[in-house]
Amino acid sequence: MVLVHGTGGVSLFALQLVKARDCRVAITYKDNAKLARARELGADFAFNYATQPT
Numbered sequence: 001m002v003l004v005h006g007t008g009g010v011s012l013f014a015l016q017l018v019k020a021r022d023c024r025v026a027i028t029y030k031d032n033a034k035l036a037r038a039r040e041l042g043a044d045f046a047f048n049y050a051t052q053p054t
Contacts (some may be wrong), residue, residue, distance in 0.1 A: 001013075001023065001024045001025075001043065002018045002023055002024070002025050002026070003026050003028070004018070004026070004027045004049065005028050005029070006027075006029055007027070007034035007038055008044070009025070009038065012019045012038065012041060013036060014046070015041055015043055016041060016042070019041075019042040024044040024045075025044050026043070026044065026045035026047065027043045027045070027046050027047070028046075028048075028049050029048065030045045030048060031048075035048060047053060
């Protein structure tokens with residue numbers, strides 16, 4: 001399991017690289033639309049840290 005923060009170019013590259021290694025990926029960001037894009041790219045878990053309680 002790998003945790004990736006953000007939805008910028010480096011973060012999305014890390015997401016794709018980790019998925020290619022057959023690992024599960026959790027990604028965090030504050031924008032639901034960008035989290036949806038990360039899910040399309042293969043993120044197993046997506047958390048909006050601005051709206052979900054800790």
